[in-house]
Structure formats: C-alpha cells, structure tokens
Amino acid sequence: MEKMTVFLHSDVLFSAAYSNCGLSRAYLLFELQREGCLDLYVSSFVCREARHNIALQCPQKSGLLESLISETTELNDSPVFRGHLLPNRLPDADRLVLSTAIANRIKFFLTFSEEVFSQLFGKRLEATFILRPACFLN
Amino acid sequence: MRKKSEMEQAVLGEKGEVAIPQKMLDEHGMAPKSPVIIESTMTGALVRPAVTVEIREFSDRETEEFLKANCINEAEREATLKKWKK
Numbered sequence: 001m002e003k004m005t006v007f008l009h010s011d012v013l014f015s016a017a018y019s020n021c022g023l024s025r026a027y028l029l030f031e032l033q034r035e036g037c038l039d040l041y042v043s044s045f046v047c048r049e050a051r052h053n054i055a056l057q058c059p060q061k062s063g064l065l066e067s068l069i070s071e072t073t074e075l076n077d078s079p080v081f082r083g084h085l086l087p088n089r090l091p092d093a094d095r096l097v098l099s100t101a102i103a104n105r106i107k108f109f110l111t112f113s114e115e116v117f118s119q120l121f122g123k124r125l126e127a128t129f130i131l132r133p134a135c136f137l138n
Numbered sequence: 139m140r141k142k143s144e145m146e147q148a149v150l151g152e153k154g155e156v157a158i159p160q161k162m163l164d165e166h167g168m169a170p171k172s173p174v175i176i177e178s179t180m181t182g183a184l185v186r187p188a189v190t191v192e193i194r195e196f197s198d199r200e201t202e203e204f205l206k207a208n209c210i211n212e213a214e215r216e217a218t219l220k221k222w223k224k
Contacts, residue, residue: 014196015208025210028218037222049193056195076186092191112204132207137218 004038007101008072009094009111010049012133013042017050017065018058025133029110030071040072043100045093047074078103087119102128110136158185 006029008016016026033040042050047069054065078100086095094116101109105127111117112133120130146159163169166187173188196204210218 011196011200011204012208015204018201018205019208023210023212023215024208026208028210028215031219032222035219035223045191045193052193053196053201057201091194093194096191112207113200114203114207134207134210137222 003036005041005105005107006038006136007041007043007104007106007109007128008046009097009109009113010046010053011112012110013046013050013065013068013072014053015112016068017054017061020061020064025137026112028137029133030068033071041075041101041104041106042069042072043075043077043097045077045096045100049093075100075104086125091116098125098128098130102126108136 008026008029012026012029016024016030019027021027029038029040032038050065050069051062054061077096086098090098094113098109102125107127107129109128109130110133111130114132117130121132121135123130144162146162148156148158150156158168168174168187173190174185175188177184177186
C-alpha cells in the first residue's frame with residue numbers, strides 16, 4: 001500500500017522543535033514517520049521560516065530543528081501560485097507553501113494557523129486535504 | 139509525485155538565449171521580464187521562476203496559539219500511537 005504523504009507548514013515544524021520532543025502533536029508526526037506510518041514533506045520556504053523563528057524565539061532548539069528537517073523530504077517551492085484554487089485573502093507566504101503541497105500532490109497539508117486557514121480546514125484542493133494536526137492524528 | 143515532465147525542442151540563439159514555449163510559461167507562472175533562476179543540474183540547465191516571498195516572524199500570540207494546539211496529553215499520545223501502528 002502507498003504510504004501517506006504529509007506536508008508540514010512552518011508552524012508545525014517550528015512547534016515540533018520548540019516543544020523539544022515532549023507531549024507534542026507535531027513531534028508525534030515524526031515518531032509516526034519513524035514507525036513507517038507516513039512520509040513527511042516540507043518545502044524550502046517552510047524550512048527557512050521555521051529556522052528564522054526558532055533562531056529568534058528559541059535558538060537553543062536550532063540543532064533539534066535541523067535534525068527534524070533532515071528526517072523530512074524537502075521540496076522546491078512551487079513557482080505556480082494556484083490562484084484559481086486558493087482564497088484571495090490567503091497571505092503570499094501561505095499561498096506559496098500550500099501551492100507547493102498541491103503541486104506535489106501531497107495527500108495531507110497540516111497547519112496550526114487557525115486564523116489564516118480556518119475556511120480551508122477539512123477541504124480538499126486537487127489531491128490535498130487541509131487539516132489541523134489534531135484532526136489528522138485522530 | 140509531480141506530473142510527468144513535458145519536453146520541447148528549441149535552438150539556442152547567438153547569445154545563448156532560448157525561447158520558452160508560451161504553454162510552459164503559463165504553466166509555471168512566468169512572463170517576459172519576470173526573474174528566473176538558472177540552475178546547473180546533472181543533465182543540463184534548468185530554468186525556473188524566482189519566487190520571492192518574505193519570511194514572517196511569528197508573533198507571541200501566534201506562537202502561543204501554535205503551542206496550545208500542539209499540546210497532547212500522555213494518554214492521547216499513547217492511544218494515537220497504538221491506533222496508527224495497527
């Protein structure tokens with residue numbers, strides 16, 4: 001059976017590193033990947049944004065973040081903003097990240113950003129479902 | 139993961155310039171005068187659009203929101219792991 005493909009937004013990658021392997025949904029995704037249950041993907045922009053914010057808020061976790069990134073597959077940022085699919089009010093950064101997941105036909109796109117993605121949660125854009133990590137895990 | 143690659147043949151100009159077919163420009167969101175990145179790969183030169191989007195700094199409120207949504211208790215964690223390992 002084909003493994004589930006899961007794309008992590010920068011807030012999820014950031015939270016996995018910030019929470020330091022504790023009781024963390026984001027970190028649990030990495031544990032599930034190690035068990036062979038799914039494959040984790042990020043993009044170049046996601047990595048840059050997570051690195052930037054960890055360096056600002058919690059620089060001592062930078063090593064852990066790099067270790068987590070090394071466990072994922074890093075995709076090139078999609079140059080095509082799938083404007084016809086995405087709400088106009090979606091900020092450019094989120095548009096770029098979600099477009100990358102859609103362009104690569106990733107099955108699940110996970111984010112903690114309630115405010116920005118509230119209207120997209122539970123929806124499918126082409127092959128990609130947008131979910132909160134809690135919904136995905138349950 | 140990506141859809142199958144499409145190929146077109148072209149001829150290099152005197153200065154090394156090449157015309158990218160309109161269909162490919164449209165597909166990749168490129169237009170005349172838009173910035174591109176030329177990457178040297180194992181098999182040749184890859185031309186792709188240069189995407190410039192600014193990195194955001196998470197506010198304290200956003201970080202709090204992320205970390206709150208990220209929390210899971212031990213029982214839920216164990217139950218989730220058990221369910222997924224089945």
